[in-house]
Amino acid sequence: MESTVPARPRRTAVVTGAAGGIGLECARLLLARGDAVALLDRDRRALRAVTEELRREAGDERVVSAEVDVADGFALREARDDVATRLGTPVDVVVAGAGTMAGGSFADGVPGEWADMIEANLTGMLGTAQTFLRDLLAAADAGGPSDLVLVGAIAGSIGFPRFAVYSAVEAAVGQLARTLRLELGERGVRVHQVQPGVTGTRLGATMSDRAARREWSALRSAVPPADAAVVARTVAFGIDQPPHVTIADLVVLPTRQDALLPTVQGAPAPSRSRWGAR
Amino acid sequence: MGCAVTAAPFRGRPFGAGLGRMGTSSTAAAAFLLAATLLSLVWANLPGSSYEAFWHTPAEVAVGGRAIALDLRHWVNDAAMAFFFFVVSLEAKREFAVGELRDRRRARVPIAAAVTGLVVPAALYVGVVTWGGAPPEAAAAWGVVISTDTAFLLGLLAVVGRGAPAALRLFLLTLAVVDDVGALAVVALAYTDELRPAPLAVAALATAAIVVLRRVRVWRGLVYFLLAFVVWFAVLESGVHATIAGVAIGLAMPVYPPHREKVEQATDAALLFSRAPNPRRGREAALRIARAVSVNERLHALYAPYVNLLVVPVFALANAGVVIDAATLRSAAASPVTWAVVVGLVGGKLLGVALGTAGAVALRLGRLSPGLHARHIVAGGAISGIGFTISLFIADLALEDPALQSDARIGVLAASLLAAALSAVVFASAARTDRYRASPTQALVRPVDPGRDHVRGEADAPMQLVVYASFAFRDAGRVVETVDELRNQLGERMALVFRHLPTDDPVAHEAAQASEEAAAQGRFWPMHDALAARAGRLTSREVRRCAAEAGLNLDRLDDALRHGTHVARVTEDAVDAATMRLPRPPCFFVDGLRYDGLLDIDELRTALLARATDHPRTPART
Structure with missing residues (x-):
């Protein structure tokens, strides 16, 4: 049968957390499909390396980068202006992929680490969403697709012992997505929430609690993690749908994860429920 | 052993002024000890035998029908020295609980050096005594050579070791704590004649009572003093050396850094007193201030000056006086015991410390502080050969025969002098090498390590x-x-x-x-x-x-x-x-x-x- 899929429009995307993990894979995939991508991250060295690599593959005009800490509202604003000048085309996809993870028992938790997580994962996401909102609304008003992709985690929907603050923050992201879907949906902006389970990225590599770090890497060896590239494909799938259809929640889990941790709130805990998700 | 001195030179805690400060100053303690030693030697060598007669004077404490009858020397050695052992065990406990030995990983090298520094001298002593054909009971005095006199060590280090790296002082002090613990164990375990379990049980019960009273926060010192006396008497009767009572009680005292809440309460009570100075508030403030510091440290501050400036010099006065004339010197020169003591202390300590350090580093148990080289460790081993207080103590404990005792004492004096002289030479040589090797611009001794810095x-x-x-x-x-x-x-x-x-x-x-x-x-x-x-x-x-x-x-x-x-x-x-x-x-x-x-x-x-x-x-x- 002949395929009657209409030609996919060329998108202009802003990806935060683009120097690694899910953000990087999203950027890579979008570039490979012919879209233009602005890479935002706060790690200067990694960002520089990644930008060079992607420019070699995709050319200089479609790849733009800016060193931005998403918690810094002013830097986001400047980045927005910068991206608009350099990319030329209006932004119609925003992938908020910046985030960190830290764990440990709540009693021993370090408040500064929690604050960093809340800043990067939640405050940063709020800043990102709001900063580029006008561009997204303009794209929706012009009749084309307009997508806000919030990368959260399955941890926000389940009990994740010893990662209490992280899962609280991700739950906040989930609720944000839910509400924004209502608020922005009527304006034509689609809000997707991606909730990955354990994914093969460097997330959690810098947490200060040694026991939690060990627990996390034990989980990653026990459950073959999902690839970040797969998560990027689901993001691409979501943004490719016709503008009047939203794939609201994209939950991407390693197949074996359920055996170690219930992914549904209230399911009976299996015998070795010492690990968490994402 | 020989001086109850805090083994934490870099803690930086300001100590009280006056006698307290002098009491923990190692130089003052060494000076008093030296003076008492010289006095005892002069006294013992006066014509007539007033020295021995005096110290053998029996003194009896009798209550009702029961009496404790000891001669004066043994009142010093068995009763007064219990306070010395008490202070030493307070210090050892503090160092292990909250001080330099808390992180055992970092202290592995000095601990290893201390252990070999206990074993090698004893082995050498036994070897020389057996080879020299001394009477069998002489071999039992191996404990004479195992321990270093901390007072003289620190005092001499301040003089000859002035050019040595600061890390060496810390190394030697850590070593001294473990050395003390080893010597205490030897006194407790190896020199018990016949064990009578019943009094030992009484001693254990009394010690337990002290711990319990601490827990229920009884503060009256008199109760503790009475119980301490009971422990001491029971240990005396049990066959274990009576000074172990001091150790038992010292170890039973809790040690902890001041709780912030207690310090704040003390400050509040003092503030209250300053607003309305009356005796009740004054007493309350004084009590709260005192209680904010751990019992261990309070007792140490209270007893250490008396121990360092009184008890140990009196001990030296009672034990170091040996008759030095042609006859005794000839006997000593011929006696394997004297030579065994000298070889054990001077040679054994040096070998033990050096080999222990080398072994620990080679086995990767730890590393020497940057700036410390083999020559410094050898110097440290040389100066550790000054065994004095504990050596004399164990000589009195282990040997019955007056001739052997005299030989051993002369050996201890000779060994200490020899070790002092040897260490002066070794330190001077090490300092010369240090100067020779020094670079014109000072370099970082420890390179930057991202894993640590x-x-x-x-x-x-x-x-x-x-x-x-x-x-x-x-x-x-x-x-x-x-x-x-x-x-x-x-x-x-x-x-x-x-x-x-x-x-x-x-x-x-x-x-x-x-x-x-x-x-x-x-x-x-x-x-x-x-x-x-x-x-x-x-x-x-x-x-x-x-x-x-x-x-x-x-x-x-x-x-x-x-x-x-x-x-x-x-x-x-x-x-x-x-x-x-x-x-x-x-x-x-x-x-x-x-x-x-x-x-x-x-x-x-x-x-x-x-x-x-x-x-x-x-x-x-x-």
Whole structure:
């Protein structure tokens, strides 16, 4: 049968957390499909390396980068202006992929680490969403697709012992997505929430609690993690749908994860429920 | 052993003035000991036998029908020396619980050296005695050669070891604590004649009663004193050496760093008193202040001066007096016991300490502090050969025959003199080699290690500035401003490495430890910045406020400060700084070489840029 899929429009995307993990894979995939991508991250060295690599593959005009800490509202604003000048085309996809993870028992938790997580994962996401909102609304008003992709985690929907603050923050992201879907949906902006389970990225590599770090890497060896590239494909799938259809929640889990941790709130805990998700 | 001196030279806790201070000053204790020894020698060699007659005078304490009858010498050796053992065991417990020996990993090398330093002398002694054909009971006196006299060690170290690295003093003090523990164990276990279990059970019960009374917070000193006497008497009757009573009670005393709440209560009570000075409030304030410090440390502060300046010199007076004339010297020269003591102490200690250190380092149990070389360890081993107090103590314990005792005592005196002379020579030689090997510009003794150091910036940055600083001195603010400005100007081309050089102020130590706990929680630099913002105006409370600002878990911080978790890490930096003889903070090292210029941003930048072009940095290996 002949395929009657209409030609996919060329998108202009802003990806935060683009120097690694899910953000990087999203950027890579979008570039490979012919879209233009602005890479935002706060790690200067990694960002520089990644930008060079992607420019070699995709050319200089479609790849733009800016060193931005998403918690810094002013830097986001400047980045927005910068991206608009350099990319030329209006932004119609925003992938908020910046985030960190830290764990440990709540009693021993370090408040500064929690604050960093809340800043990067939640405050940063709020800043990102709001900063580029006008561009997204303009794209929706012009009749084309307009997508806000919030990368959260399955941890926000389940009990994740010893990662209490992280899962609280991700739950906040989930609720944000839910509400924004209502608020922005009527304006034509689609809000997707991606909730990955354990994914093969460097997330959690810098947490200060040694026991939690060990627990996390034990989980990653026990459950073959999902690839970040797969998560990027689901993001691409979501943004490719016709503008009047939203794939609201994209939950991407390693197949074996359920055996170690219930992914549904209230399911009976299996015998070795010492690990968490994402 | 020989001196009950605190084994924590870098703690920086201000001690009380007056007699208390003199009591814990090692030089004063050594001087008193030396004076008493000389006096006893003069007295013993006076015509007539007044010395022996005096010390053999029987003195009896009788209550009703029961009596304790000992001669004066044994009243000193069995009763007064119990206080000495008490203070020593208080110190040992404190060092193991909250002091230098708390982090056993870092102290592995001196611990190993101390253990071999106990075993090798004893082995040598037994060897020489058996080979020399001495009477069988002489072999039992192997305990004479095992322990070093800490008072003389520290006193002599202050004189001949002035040029030696500061790390050596810390090494020897740590070694001395373990050495003391070993000697205590030997006295308790090896020199028990016949064990009578019933009195021993009574002693155990009385000790338990002391612990229980502590738990239920009975404060009347008299009760403890009575119970202590019961323990002492029971141990005396049980066949174990009576001084072990002192050890048992010393170990039963709890040791802990002051609880912040207790200190605050004490401050409140003192404040209350200042508003309405009356006897009741005064007593309440005094009690609360006293109770804020652990029992161990309170008792130590109370008894150590008397022990160091009275008990030990009296012991020397009672035991060191040996008749030195042609006859005794000839007998001693012919006696294998004397030679065994000399070989055991002088040779055995040196060999033991050197071999133990070499073995520990070779087996990778630990490393020597930077700046400490083999020649320093050999010097340390030589000076450890001064066994005096405990050697005389065990000589009296182990040998019955007066001739053998005299031989042993002469051996101890000779060994101590010989060890002192030998150590003077070895230290002088080591100092000469140190001077010869010294580089013109002072270099960092410990290279920057990203796994251990606090680095701000990339570890492989072309310019590297190491600063030894404290958080609590007057100019700290200016230092931080200068360094921050440098970082702004040089950006990611400069890496800043922070190391501790705490001033004597206890808040400086507390801030240093707090910053290490911040590092453990992954937030060293936020804590550093918060402390730096309050530079020069730090108090204990402000340190906690800074910690909260830096986002630390305050409960974990309190736990770490209370348990002294990071004392060893801060001490490591402080010892390195002392080894490099750094003056007051701050001290800068540009690219590993000491920067002697002014604290001026342009000069520092010039120095950094100059060295950067010379030495492109290779990425640091972890």
